Amino acid sequence: MINHWMFRCKDVSYLISQSMDQKLSLRIRLGIKFHLMMCDLCSRYKQQLDLIRKAISKVETEKEEDPFITPLPGQTRKKIKNHLKTL
């Protein structure tokens, strides 16, 4: 019975990623939390994914300050994005 409650590291690594994209059910969130309490490697994995998320946006914002790259103006970007959504 307890095994149904216990996630394996393999599942948790997927769920950690999924939790970064949407809100998971209470049962799954508790399952992850419980697993992380006991598993140092998965805790480290989660910490690294959080760090990667921060690092990616940091690297990208710095890129936009590069004078040789002129990004499209915000308004144009928004227009294109909205247009894509309607497709």
Add this chain to the structure above:
Amino acid sequence: MAALKSKDRFKGKSSEKTWLTGILKHKIIDFIRKKYREPVFEDTISESRLPDDVFDANGKWETGPAQWASNPEALLEQKSFLDIVKKCFKALPRRPSRALALRELEGETTQTICKVLNITTTNCWVILHRARALMRECIETNWLEVKD
């Protein structure tokens, strides 16, 4: 190879050269089709695939993620680390790269990403998971080399 297999069907209506280039043309089309076809992902969590199988048969880490620094947050201030992140982000395969960029840089929801990439929601999560796992692995390999 295909030409040898069907040489009986070649009736000499056309020259050998056009016949062979015809086969080649179809082979190339087949190849391109295969390349751009949707990769098949299993629809269950347990089947989600990592770049290498980093888990054993019981779903436990084989070796597991290594420690990058005693204070990982400080890495965000280190140029050598951020350079590796940049390099690894560029090195991602096309679809995981697009999915991750849409998610992390444009802040899109998975629903939108699925629509843009024309895939199911589950595939979207699997691709994002793969993208992050690949990024993590790439950063770890390169960072531990630089660090030592």
